[in-house]
Amino acid sequence: MKVDKLIEKRCWRLQRKLSRIKNDAGEASSSDGCGWLGNMEDEPDIPPVKQVVVAICAMEKKSGSKPMKEILTRLEEFEFIRTVIFPEEVILKEPVEKWPLCDCLISFHSKGFPLEKAQAYTDLRKPYIINDLDMQYDLQDRRVVYSTLQREGIELPRFAILDRDSKDPSKRELIEGEDHVEVNGVIFNKPFVEKPVSAEDHNIYIYYPTSAGGGSQRLFRKIGSRSSVYSPESRVRKTGSFIYEDFMPTDGTDVKVYTVGPDYAHAEARKSPALDGKVERDSEGKEVRYPVILSNAEKLIARKVCIAFKQTVCGFDLLRANGKSYVCDVNGFSFVKNSSKYYDDCAKILGNMILRELAPTFHIPWAIPFQLDDPPIVPTTFGKMMELRCVVAVIRHGDRTPKQKMKMEVRHPKFFALFAKYDGYKDGHVKLKKPKQLQEVLDIARGLLAEIEQKRADPETEEKKGKLEQLKSVLEMYGHFSGINRKVQLKYQPRGWKRRSSSEEGDSPREPSLVLILKWGGELTPAGRAQAEEFGRMFRCMYPGGQGEYAGTQGLGLLRLHSTYRHDLKIYASDEGRVQMTAAAFAKGLLALEGELTPILVQMVKSANTNGLLDNDCDSYK
Numbered sequence: 001m002k003v004d005k006l007i008e009k010r011c012w013r014l015q016r017k018l019s020r021i022k023n024d025a026g027e028a029s030s031s032d033g034c035g036w037l038g039n040m041e042d043e044p045d046i047p048p049v050k051q052v053v054v055a056i057c058a059m060e061k062k063s064g065s066k067p068m069k070e071i072l073t074r075l076e077e078f079e080f081i082r083t084v085i086f087p088e089e090v091i092l093k094e095p096v097e098k099w100p101l102c103d104c105l106i107s108f109h110s111k112g113f114p115l116e117k118a119q120a121y122t123d124l125r126k127p128y129i130i131n132d133l134d135m136q137y138d139l140q141d142r143r144v145v146y147s148t149l150q151r152e153g154i155e156l157p158r159f160a161i162l163d164r165d166s167k168d169p170s171k172r173e174l175i176e177g178e179d180h181v182e183v184n185g186v187i188f189n190k191p192f193v194e195k196p197v198s199a200e201d202h203n204i205y206i207y208y209p210t211s212a213g214g215g216s217q218r219l220f221r222k223i224g225s226r227s228s229v230y231s232p233e234s235r236v237r238k239t240g241s242f243i244y245e246d247f248m249p250t251d252g253t254d255v256k257v258y259t260v261g262p263d264y265a266h267a268e269a270r271k272s273p274a275l276d277g278k279v280e281r282d283s284e285g286k287e288v289r290y291p292v293i294l295s296n297a298e299k300l301i302a303r304k305v306c307i308a309f310k311q312t313v314c315g316f317d318l319l320r321a322n323g324k325s326y327v328c329d330v331n332g333f334s335f336v337k338n339s340s341k342y343y344d345d346c347a348k349i350l351g352n353m354i355l356r357e358l359a360p361t362f363h364i365p366w367a368i369p370f371q372l373d374d375p376p377i378v379p380t381t382f383g384k385m386m387e388l389r390c391v392v393a394v395i396r397h398g399d400r401t402p403k404q405k406m407k408m409e410v411r412h413p414k415f416f417a418l419f420a421k422y423d424g425y426k427d428g429h430v431k432l433k434k435p436k437q438l439q440e441v442l443d444i445a446r447g448l449l450a451e452i453e454q455k456r457a458d459p460e461t462e463e464k465k466g467k468l469e470q471l472k473s474v475l476e477m478y479g480h481f482s483g484i485n486r487k488v489q490l491k492y493q494p495r496g497w498k499r500r501s502s503s504e505e506g507d508s509p510r511e512p513s514l515v516l517i518l519k520w521g522g523e524l525t526p527a528g529r530a531q532a533e534e535f536g537r538m539f540r541c542m543y544p545g546g547q548g549e550y551a552g553t554q555g556l557g558l559l560r561l562h563s564t565y566r567h568d569l570k571i572y573a574s575d576e577g578r579v580q581m582t583a584a585a586f587a588k589g590l591l592a593l594e595g596e597l598t599p600i601l602v603q604m605v606k607s608a609n610t611n612g613l614l615d616n617d618c619d620s621y622k
Contacts, residue, residue, distance in 0.1 A: 050080055050362060050363070050364050051080055051081065051082045052080055052081050052082070052103045052104060052354060052355065052358050052359075052362060052364070053082050053083075053084060053101065053102045053103045053104070054075060054081055054082070054083045054084070054102065054103070054104045054105075054106065054354060055083075055084050055085070055086060055100065055102035055104070055105050055106070055127070056068065056072070056083065056084070056085045056086065056106050056107075057086045057091060057099075057105055057106070057107035057118055057121070058086075058106075058107060058108055058110065058113065059088055059091075059110050059111070059112055059113050060087075060088040061110070062108070062110050063085050063086075063088075064085075065335075066337075067335035067336065067337060067343065068335065070340075070343040071335070071343050071346050071347045071350070072085075074343060074344060074346075074347030074348070074351075075347050075350065075351055077347075078351045078355065080355060080359070080362075080364050080366060081351055081354065081355070084100060084102065086099060086100060091113075091114065091117065091118075092114065096117055096120045096121040096124055097124065099121055101125065102125070102127050103127055103128060103358055103362075104127055104128040104129075104130065104354050104357075104358065105118075105121075105122060105125075105127040105128070105129055105130070106130045106131065106313075107122075107129075107130075107131065107133060108131055108136065108313075108332060108333030109136045109139075109140070109332070109333075111200070115133060115136060115137065118133055119133050119134070128354065128357050128358055130312045130313065130350065130353075130354075131310070131311045131312055131313060131314075131332070131333050132309075132310035132311065135309050135310045135311065136311075136332060138309070139199060139309065139311075139330060139331075139332040140198065140199050140200060141197060141198065141199060142195060142196070142197050142198070142199050142243055142329075143161055143163075143197050143243070145199065145329075145330050146159065146161075146243065148308055148309065149305075149308070149327055149330070151308075152304045152305075152308045153304075154301055154304055154305065154308075154327050155301075155324055155325065155326045155327065156245075156326055156327060156328075157193075157245040157246045157247075157248055157319070157326050157328060158186075158188075158245060158246045159243050159244060159245035159246075160183040160184055160186040160188070160243070160244050160245075161183075161184075161197070161241070161242075161243050161244075162174055162183050162184070162241060162242050162243075162244060163197070163241045164239070164240065164241045165241055170184060171184060172184075173185070174236070176235065176236055178210060179209045179210055180192075181236055181244060183244045186244075188244050188245070188246065189209070190207050190208055190209040190210075191206055191207060191208050191209060191247035192206075192207055192244055192245065192246060192247055193205070193206050193207075193244070193245050193246070193247050194206075194207065194236055194237065194242050194243075194244055195242060195243045195244075195245070196240060196241070196242055196243075197240075197241045197242065197243060199329075199331075202219065202220055202221045203218065203219070203220055204218075204219040205217070205218050205219070205236075205237070206219070206247055207234060207236065208234075210234075214232070214234045215230060215231055215232045215233065215234055216230075216231050216233055216234060217229075217230055217231075218230075218231050219273050222273075222279055222287075224279075225278060225279045225281060226278065226279065227273035227278075227279050228273045245328075248319045248321035248322070248326060248328075249321050249322070250319050250320055250321050253269045253270065253271060253290075253320075254269065254270055254271075254273075254317055254318070254319065255267055255268070255269050255292055255298075255317070255318040255319070255320060255325075256268050256269070256270065256289070256315060256316075256317060256318075257294070257298070257301075257302050257305075257315065257316050257317075257318055258313075258314070258315050258334060258335065258336050258342070259302050259303075259305065259306040259311075259312075259313070259314045259315075259316075260312065260313055260345065260346045260349045260350065261306065261312050261349055261353060262303045262306045262307050263303070264345065264349055265294060265299060265302035265303075266336055266339070266342045266345070267291075267292040267293075267294050267298075267318075268289035268290065268291065268292055268336070269289065269290040269291075269292045270287060270288065270289050270290070271288070286337065286338055287337075289337075289338075291587075291591065291593045291604060292604075293569055293604055295325070297325060298318060298325050301318070301325060301327060302316075305327065305330060309330060309332070311332055311333065312350075312353070313333050313334070313335070313346070313350075314330070314331070314332060314333065314334065315330075315331040315332070315333075315334025315335075316329060316330040316331060317329040317330075317331070340592075341592050393539070395535075395582070395583075395586065396582075397524065397528070397532075397576070397578045397579045397582040398524055398525070398527075398528025398529065398531045398532045398578070398582045398585070399524070399525045399527045399528035399531060400521075400522050400523060400524055400525060400528060400578045401521050401522060401523045401525055402521050402522070403519065403521045403522040404519070404520050404521040404522075405517065405518070405519050406467065406470055406471070406474075406517070406518045407515060407516070407517050407518075408464055408467040408468075408471075408515075408516050408518075409493075409496075409497045409513050409514070409515055409516075410464070410513065410514050410515075410516050411460065411511065411512075411513045411514070412444075412448065412461060414444045414447070414448075415444065415490065415514050415516065416514065418432075418440055418441070418444065418490070419490050419492065419514055422437070424490055424492060425492065428491065428492045429489060429490065429491045429492065430489070430490050431487060431488075431489050432487065432488040432489070432490070433486075433487045433488075433575065437488075438475055438486060438487075438488065441471070441475060441488050442471075442472065442475040442476065445468050445471045445472040445475065446472060448461055448464075448468055449465070449468050449469065449472060452465050452468075470518075471516070471518055474486065474518060474520050477520070485520065485522075485523050485577045486518075486519070486520045487518075487519050487520075488516065488517070488518055488519075489516070489517040489519070490514050490515070490516055490517075491514065491515045491517070492512070492514060493512065493513045493514065493515055494512050495512070496511055496512070496513050497513055497515050522576070522577075522578055523577060523578055523581075524577070524578040524581040524582055524585075528578070528581075528582065528585075529581065529582075529585045529597070530585075532581075532582045532583075532585035532586045532589065533585045533586070533588050533589035534589060535586060535589065536585070536586040536587065536588060536589025536590035536591075537589040537590070537592075539586075539589075539590050540590060570606065571583050571586075571587055571604055571605050571606060572605075572606050573605050573606070580601055580605055581597055581601065583601070583605045584597040584601040584604070584605055585597055587604050587605065
């Protein structure tokens with residue numbers, strides 16, 4: 001028996017060698033001199049030489065989706081990987097013994113998928129599994145998900161479980177008040193969240209206090225452009241089991257995190273469905289997502305979630321509130337919907353993971369490539385190889401429009417009241433940039449001009465009519481305040497303003513006054529935006545893996561590093577509009593982001609007092 005198996009094994013090896021010779025030489029297959037082997041072309045079941053078969057076992061809606069196709073196309077670029085998709089009809093109707101053979105299985109649950117059959121298949125064929133199948137049962141029950149998250153020490157909103165199916169009365173106690181509920185002795189004041197225990201049920205309700213108008217917001221799976229509706233109903237549901245938890249104030253955004261193995265996470269933000277229920281969509285009809293940089297703590301959460309649930313490819317939801325990050329849902333297998341960079345990264349990580357596991361078994365001559373979490377070693381001017389620990393860049397803003405300035409002396413009580421309101425007397429000056437502040441200045445200018453028109457203004461105010469009109473005109477530009485392209489400064493002059501310009505006549509008065517300085521212009525031009533974005537793309541080349549013509553290095557260098565745990569990117573910009581928009585455009589080019597600059601600016605650029613960030617830089621900008 002052993003001899004037969006040995007002969008069979010040697011015949012198989014010889015067949016593979018002949019097949020490789022045939023491929024290399026381009027010659028027709030021939031059985032001359034070894035007729036006992038038969039003709040290779042008559043053996044359709046023999047797989048390509050040294051290829052790992054990766055199978056996708058999922059419902060057709062998932063296996064045929066655009067993200068899956070994008071990733072499988074990239075996986076096929078690996079010389080030693082071949083992908084196949086199990087047809088839905090085979091999955092549903094055929095016994096697992098008749099399912100195609102594979103070496104690696106990517107299988108995940110969705111509505112209608114027979115998870116127990118997939119488990120039977122893995123027990124029968126023993127393929128390498130990407131996402132653990134047993135844990136996918138746990139992901140279908142929010143109670144088990146929350147228990148697992150608690151066990152791993154991951155932050156959750158405060159919650160309690162009302163289990164109406166339990167035989168234990170202490171687990172199904174509910175007392176409802178006008179503005180609170182008490183669940184098993186735990187009190188939740190409105191607003192609070194009510195979630196069905198089944199993760200397949202997306203009908204989540206948020207209940208509001210009577211002081212805010214009462215009622216509830218009812219969330220559901222997206223239908224067209226709606227993801228929730230408001231209801232005047234303030235009473236909680238009386239049938240079914242639910243998780244009750246504190247509502248977390250997140251400023252209207254949810255963070256979606258997508259892991260590919262424990263060392264990679266891609267994050268995006270979207271408008272919270274609880275906000276108004278209107279789904280923001282772009283020109284192509286896709287939900288608008290904004291780029292997000294994960295903190296070190298959040299990257300650790302992503303790693304813990306991936307490992308705890310044994311899901312290599314895993315999506316989960318983060319809520320950023322009260323200075324912390326909380327996990328509120330774990331979705332299991334989930335892909336980013338529209339990101340070429342993510343598709344590149346995901347395919348590369350999965351391909352390397354599969355080959356690292358199976359190459360020794362198949363005797364594939366595959367060398368482990370540079371990994372995302374390996375220390376980046378770079379040559380230095382001294383010839384030594386050292387680890388790159390940090391890259392610091394100091395960048396000037398891009399091309400701008402001309403700066404413009406107007407000064408005027410003011411003594412009207414309304415200006416002094418505004419100066420006092422913003423603590424101007426503390427430092428002797430105040431800078432007004434926020435929309436609300438600029439609106440107050442505009443209201444004062446409009447009021448004084450109205451007094452002049454009605455002949456009720458004092459002579460000094462009348463003299464300033466031209467400059468007040470200019471102030472009003474500049475502040476009314478664009479029809480709204482963006483807060484980053486205009487500013488007003490007020491400086492206290494205890495003995496009046498001593499004019500320096502020869503064009504301004506008159507002796508210096510002795511009474512206290514304020515100098516109002518209006519600045520506008522100096523905005524980033526379209527050319528400046530393009531410069532900054534292009535420079536961001538070029539900047540990737542500084543990191544190992546990003547060398548060469550930068551336009552052709554998709555997903556390399558700093559670009560890919562952005563989503564790994566080694567990366568801690570911080571972008572600081574002064575509060576000047578042109579500087580902030582330059583920083584946003586640079587980030588867009590550096591990280592291959594898409595869309596408008598405003599959401600990038602809000603999410604990624606820290607507006608900071610840049611004075612002191614550089615050595616010996618104290619007050620140098622003055």
